[in-house]
Amino acid sequence: MNQNSNIEFISRESLEKLQLSRLKETLRRVYSFSPFYKNLFKKEGLTPSKIKSLKDLPLIPFTTRKDLRENFPYGLLSIPLNDVVRLHTSTGTTGKPKAVFFSRNDINSSAELIARSMKMTGAEKGDVFQNMMGYGLFTGGLISHYGAERLGLLVIPAGAGNTERQIELMFDFKTTVVHITPSYALYLADVMEEKGFNPKKDFNLRILYLGAEPYSEKTREKIERIFTVDAYNSYGLSEMNGPGVAFECKYKEGMHLWEDNFIMEIVDPSTGEPLKEGEEGELVLTSINKEAMPIIRYRTGDLTYIYPEKCNCSRVHRRISRIKGRADDMLIIRGVNVFPSEVERILMDLPEVGRNYQIVLDRKKDLDKMKVRVEIKRDFFDGSLDHLKKVEIKIKAKLKDELMVTPEIELLEPSSLPRTTGKAKRIIDKREI
Secondary structure: OOOOHHHHOOOHHHHHHHHHHHHHHHHHHHHHHOHHHHHHHHHHOOOHHHOOOHHHHHHOOOEOHHHHHHOOOOOOOOOOHHHEEEEEEOOOOOOOOOEEEEEHHHHHHHHHHHHHHHHHOOOOEOEEEEEOOOOOOOHHHHHHHHHHHHHOOEEEOOOOOOHHHHHHHHHHOOOOEEEEOHHHHHHHHHHHHHOOOOOOOOOOOOEEEEOOOOOOHHHHHHHHHHHOOEEEEEEEEOOOOEEEEEEEOOOOOOEEEOOOOEEEEEEOOOOOOEOOOOOOEEEEEEEOOOOOOOOOOEEEEEEEOEOOOOOOOOOOOOEEOOOOEEHHHOEEEOOEEEOHHHHHHHHHOOOOEEEEEEEEEEEEOOEEEEEEEEEEOHHHHOOOHHHHHHHHHHHHHHHHHHHOOOOEEEEEOOOOOOOOOOOOOOEEEHHHO
């Protein structure tokens, strides 16, 4: 692996000097080649030369998901099309998808960040890496694959789905490291047990990389107990790099955002005004080491905060907290703000709750209703009806106390709710129908 580990431990002053140098080069690139940014700069009366320090970055307006869709497909491209070697897109659930382009150097840089992240968690040559993320237009599969190979791991490109085959591969080839969504990790454990395997004893797993969907700390703890592994939180988005934008180190206290590749800001989601370290708000990112499609001051929609203190691992790259969710994912139930991640955190802390849940929203007589469908562990579900009623009351009371919302609770047997191999569909919103 051609990796310069010194970049993780250089001084803050040296890192910011590198950031400024890369930012200036990036601004020159987008101003010269990107139709979108050229028009934006001219509209604002800006030129790259006006950005003389990192503090000047807010002079540039935000870039939004709407901008990416309106300038689809090539409006943000900053190199000749002949120099582009890969295209990825978002899922495109509403309107046109977001197209993201990579040069050869961009692919190498992305792989390097994954390799750096994996090495930080203790993965090394000799490990067997089973990649259960989707390949294709989704960035998570291919870029993680390249990064693991760069580090020297034996890579099994299993992709998503075909759970019995996944288990067979893990058993036969003694997989030690897995990249997987949290919801699929819990489902994988269910199928292992159904097939007579013990997730703790019958496999060689030691590291799980979790990503691609929001999840709570309680879910991570549950996964670690089930498999007896270290599970690491990661953060990425296609618009910046795919996976590997930020990653936990062995201390698991926030994710180091790789600031030699990205400049981060935290802003108030409503006003766009900057917030201080430690204050929760929307993450804004600027890519400063991409050739094909750099994005300036991109509003991710993701809610987090920057840890004010330095990590015990001594890396200079600052840490962001676990992503609470997207600003536009917040549910408003009778005037109360509810984040799905908070519901999950409460549920996964209850000993009676199994491995899956679902939130159903409906509207009756102009009033919003929230139902939480919860799988209960077999030991609790096989009890008397009176005992089940007590479990239902306990879950409802806990959610009411912490969320200030009184949901309807539906208790289900284990494995009752539908499973997915990709991102879990936790919210069913019938109010939109």
